[in-house]
Amino acid sequence: MSVAGTRERGRLTFKPGQEQSFGKGLSQCRHDFADSGLFSDDTLAALIDRYPREYYMITTTTQSADGLEWHNGDLNGASGAFVLKAVREGRLWLCLRRLDLVAPEYEALVNGAFEEIETRNPACASRRRTSSLLISSPGARVLYHADIPMVALWHVRGRKRFWLYDADSPKHLPDQVLEGVVLRESEEEIAYDPAWDAEARIIDLEPGDAVSWPQNAPHRVDNLDGLNVSITTDYFTPEAERKYGVYYANGLMRRLLGVEPRCTATHGPLALAKCVIALALKKLGIHRVQERDMLQSFLLDPKRPGGTVHLPREEWRPILQA
Numbered sequence: 001m002s003v004a005g006t007r008e009r010g011r012l013t014f015k016p017g018q019e020q021s022f023g024k025g026l027s028q029c030r031h032d033f034a035d036s037g038l039f040s041d042d043t044l045a046a047l048i049d050r051y052p053r054e055y056y057m058i059t060t061t062t063q064s065a066d067g068l069e070w071h072n073g074d075l076n077g078a079s080g081a082f083v084l085k086a087v088r089e090g091r092l093w094l095c096l097r098r099l100d101l102v103a104p105e106y107e108a109l110v111n112g113a114f115e116e117i118e119t120r121n122p123a124c125a126s127r128r129r130t131s132s133l134l135i136s137s138p139g140a141r142v143l144y145h146a147d148i149p150m151v152a153l154w155h156v157r158g159r160k161r162f163w164l165y166d167a168d169s170p171k172h173l174p175d176q177v178l179e180g181v182v183l184r185e186s187e188e189e190i191a192y193d194p195a196w197d198a199e200a201r202i203i204d205l206e207p208g209d210a211v212s213w214p215q216n217a218p219h220r221v222d223n224l225d226g227l228n229v230s231i232t233t234d235y236f237t238p239e240a241e242r243k244y245g246v247y248y249a250n251g252l253m254r255r256l257l258g259v260e261p262r263c264t265a266t267h268g269p270l271a272l273a274k275c276v277i278a279l280a281l282k283k284l285g286i287h288r289v290q291e292r293d294m295l296q297s298f299l300l301d302p303k304r305p306g307g308t309v310h311l312p313r314e315e316w317r318p319i320l321q322a
Contacts, residue, residue: 012113029209034208039156041084050102051102055098055102057072060073060298072296074299076301083300088227089137090308095133096135097132110129127241128235128236144191144192145187145190147215152233153232155211157228159228162204162211163221165201241275245274246274246275249274249278297310
């Protein structure tokens, strides 16, 4: 969706009134990342060629009786050029993590954008930012889920349809479900009813569009056409950190003490106390959950771009991520 009725200031162009909502609510703008020259096929292929195994994930989905199932794989020694062709012709998601460590030239684009946002809006103080480069297939889908931090999506190539649901709705995201996500008891994917689409906000993203949304707001994404290339940035604000602390403490109170916490306010003495308790208990490892291993269950097919070779269950191996 091209942003209409905007005003130009610096590298970013915000919709009216949404400059001040970045880091809090829904905020849309235009960016100039593509002008860097970092997103051509040749440049992306060279980046993939040098990306360390511990910092990338390649995933696909298969249909089962219970719906779509996610699978993690390996590039199988393929060249960056072959990988781009495979993503373009298949149903694949390639996530290149930790741009700050591996590809600082891409991280610099994000840092520059956040510096501009915070100069315009000093109330938006971001911290703990981590960015990844996403390359995904035409027609690929990201299932309904909720993220723990704030997220900004900087879209560069292809077209996406973004479905955003109400973070404050007990129907779309019950407190107990969000607590489970925060405590890492469950994956970020959560229960979804297609009937909720009637209440969703739909945002079509064209190259050069960016969007950030309310913390924990459930969402899903459909790639419409073209090779899709985006940078996604996880970040926290002081408000977002307090919400994390409150839900972490509420989740432990529910699970360890059997109480039903009613207050989710992020301001005041009670919220501060919960944040202190959450930090202390997290450091002590109380209610530490054994996270599931990410298992490599397929390889890219070296003879068929877009194809995958699914491995028998006994050959699945853990994927070590840094």
